[in-house]
Amino acid sequence: xQTPMPESSAPLSRRSLLKLGLAAGTVLTVSSLGxxxxxxxxxxxxxxxxxxxxxxxxxxxxxxxxxxxxAGSLPAAAPLDGHLARIDDAVLRLGAPAQREVFKLFDLLxxxxxxxxxxxxxxxxxxxxxxxxxxxxxxxxxSRVGLFNAGYLAFNKLCCxxxxxxxxxxxxxxxxxxxxxxxxxxxx
Numbered sequence: 611x612q613t614p615m616p617e618s619s620a621p622l623s624r625r626s627l628l629k630l631g632l633a634a635g636t637v638l639t640v641s642s643l644g645x646x647x648x649x650x651x652x653x654x655x656x657x658x659x660x661x662x663x664x665x666x667x668x669x670x671x672x673x674x675x676x677x678x679x680x681a682g683s684l685p686a687a688a689p690l691d692g693h694l695a696r697i698d699d700a701v702l703r704l705g706a707p708a709q710r711e712v713f714k715l716f717d718l719l720x721x722x723x724x725x726x727x728x729x730x731x732x733x734x735x736x737x738x739x740x741x742x743x744x745x746x747x748x749x750x751x752x753s754r755v756g757l758f759n760a761g762y763l764a765f766n767k768l769c770c771x772x773x774x775x776x777x778x779x780x781x782x783x784x785x786x787x788x789x790x791x792x793x794x795x796x797x798x
Contacts (some may be wrong), residue, residue, distance in 0.1 A: 660691075661698040663709070667720045667735075669694055672769070674735040678743045679769035683782055696772035715761050728758075 750762035
């Protein structure tokens with residue numbers, strides 16, 4: 611006598627798989643069309659004040675991400691301007707193909723319907739709670755979808771690089787820092 615399989619481990623039927631594929635294709639098409647109509651596919655948006663590549667919407671995104679990604683490493687009311695400038699510099703130093711991919715990710719998360727579908731956060735980034743941001747990052751980190759994993763890793767590397775490549779982050783790691791003359795010569 612066979613025991614019935616639990617519903618959660620039952621294989622998808624052909625009809626369910628087709629419906630899922632159609633729904634996913636529709637979501638991607640609508641998101642792509644919406645991004646194109648909203649101008650997200652163009653890189654002619656001006657950089658935010660004091661930055662060279664990050665736009666105002668990108669800054670808003672990182673103002674939501676940084677406190678969550680660096681929880682326990684940043685003081686409670688730490689100003690994020692230095693971190694944003696270092697993220698901007700890191701993005702600027704990426705090659706053109708990598709920059710295009712990073713900005714596609716940013717653009718996806720700026721478009722409200724796509725942001726809601728991809729992260730579960732419908733409101734603008736400035737209104738998202740740290741709990742919502744943490745839940746979205748955890749879902750992306752642990753997702754079976756490789757693109758979400760890659761997006762999480764991109765955010766993680768940008769945020770951690772912005773913090774731990776500077777003297778204020780070194781003490782938290784127990785790193786005494788490079789020789790003073792070497793640091794000065796590289797950071798003029």
